[in-house]
Structure formats: C-alpha cells, structure tokens
Amino acid sequence: MKGYTKPLLVIFLVLLADQALKTWIKTNMYLGQEFKIIGQWFIIHFTENNGMAFGMEFGGEFGKLALSLFRIAAVGGIGYGLHYLIKHKYHRGLILNVALIFSGALGNIIDSVFYGKIYGYETWFHGRVVDMLYFPIAEGHFPSWIPIWGGDEFVFFRPVFNLADAAISVGVILILIFQKNYFKEDVKDDVSINSEIVED
Template identity: 65%
Template sequence: MKASYAKPFFVAALIILADQIIKIWVRTHMYLGEEIKFLGNRGMLHYTENNGMAFGMELGGEIGKLVLTLFRIVAVIAIGYGLVHLIKHKYHRGLIMNVALILAGAVGNIIDSTFYGVIYKYAPLFHGRVVDMFYFPLISGHFPKWFPVWGGEDFVFFRPVFNLADSAISVGVILILIYQKRYFKQEEPEVSSPNSEVVEE
C-alpha cells in the first residue's frame, strides 16, 4: 500500500481499535445502566445498548434491525471505495481524513451490530446491539409553560448517549460541511485575452 493510502487507513484503523477497546471494557466491567462519573453530573460513562443508528435512534423490529445492519455494510463498502477514489485522484487531504473518520465510525458500529450478538451469545449474526457509553448532560432544566410544544417539560442538553464511532462520524460530517468550499474548490484554468499578447512584426 502506498504511503498516500496508508495514513488515512491507519487513522481509521486506530479509531476502530480504540472504539472496540472502550466498548469491550465497558461491556465486561460495567452492568447495563451503570454510571461512572468523571465530570460530576455533567460528564460520565453510562453503559447502554441500542438496536439502531447513531445516538440511539432505531428502526423497529427484527426486520428493521437486519435491514439497518445490511445497509451499514453496503454503506461501508461504498465509503471505502469513495475513500480510495479520493486518494487516487489527489483530493484535498482534509476531505480524505474526514472521510476516513466516517469510515472508521461506520465500521466500529458494524462490528457491534454484526458480531456482538454471536460473540456474547444473545442474538444471531447481524442482530447485535451497539454499545454506547459517553453521556454529557451539560445543561438541564424546564421549558417555560408558554414554550411551544414542550412547554412545562424537562429538557437535557446533550441527551443522547454515544460512543467513539458515533463521534468519528459526526466530526467527519461536520468538518466536511464546514469546509466544503475549500475541499471541493475547482481550479479554473486561466483564459488569456486576445489582446494579452503583442505580436511583433
């Protein structure tokens, strides 16, 4: 593998490895629902599992779970192919690294949903649950009664529990959106005007 290919895939591999180490540690050292606080009530490990997408979103039923896992696998293949294409055609290095982050996050969660059910003996292949653990309820309070829709209800920011793979996907996508003009800037060839050259007789 050429050096230009090695760095983004090496970064992706490190993220996948770190993600799995954290998940395996949480699953083997914590019970479901247990919390280990490291920033008081504002930051903690909160062991939970979900059947669906990033940040705990789900598709219903066993069929929905299977469809989601298969979709993830297809998506990872497409992202991997896209990453190779970007490297081969010398796209912006920032874009390449951000796509590598997205690839790493997708692979990290696919490992859970594809193999964890079999490894930990609670579900068949493709029906595993994704392990989440990072929880940062930074702000909590109540919506005022006059507030539309949620008036009088409690709110927490940031409510979702997530993992390192989710973070990698989010960072990659957000940075691509922020720097898209830089990443996809097209170099326009200079067009010389008819009068730009002096013809000597």
C-alpha cells in the same frame, strides 16, 4: 500504498479505541451502570441500542437486519469513495475526514454484526450497538408557553453515544466547515478549463 498510510492509520486507531472501550464496558459494567468522569457533565453510562447513531432506533427484527445490511452497503460505498479520493489525490484533509466517517461506521457495524453472537444474546447481524459517552451539560424545563413541550424537562446533550459516533460526527462537521478549502482546487481547475475553451 502511497497516500493510503495516514487514512489507514486513522481507521486503525479509531477502530482500536472504539472496540477496546466497548469491550471494556461490556465486560466490566452492567447495563444501566454509570460513573461520573467530570462532575455531572461527563458520565460513562452503559447502554445499548438496536438502531442508528445516538440511540435512535429502526424497529423490529426485520428492521434490525435491514439496518445492519444497509450499514454494510453504506460502508462499502464510503470505502469506495475514500479509495477514489486517494487515487485522484484530493485534499488530504478531506481524505482524513472521510476516513474518520468510514472508521466510525465500520465500528458500529462490528457491534451490529458480531456482538449478538460473541456475547451470546442474539444471532449474527442482530447485535446491539454499545454506547457509553453521556454529556448532560445543561438541564432545565421548557417555558410553559412553548406548544407541545411547554413545561417538559430538557437535557442538553441527551443522547448517549460512542467513539464511532463521535468519529462520524467529527468527520462530517469538519467537511462542512472546511469544504471551501477542500474543493477550491477543483473549482480553479474547472475555471481554467472553461477559460481555455472560451479563448479557443
């Protein structure tokens, strides 16, 4: 289990927090209910979606089933990748960030697979993902001269999301920011190997 302790701890804590918050929302709020945490900028708003992260959807009954199955396959792939990274002793930061992505994806799969049956509104694999975190930091209207959207209202940040979505986003963003640190050792190894080949 060497090397697995911290990634597993990250996965456990994210899943625990994500599912605990979703369960509280489902059992204590009605759909569409909201309350303010920090003024107008941070709101708990109970909504559900049938599709992907941040409220995007992949329509229809077949689409929902296909999306749930795709999520399961994707999480299996991410899980295998995480195992590979740990086994081959990749950078600890990369491993923990992939663990964040894995836990976030798994958290939303739990909703999709089980929530419909648990809460009695659908069958297996047709559950709706619970979202609640809403940050309408800035509101206004697009200038009238902008094509298509001119004069329309905009809200930043409009999507309502959950802790699982946040874990995925944080993991991806950190990998993009620190990718040079995460992969520089591999680059050095490749350079050393190539140098040895040239010298021979």
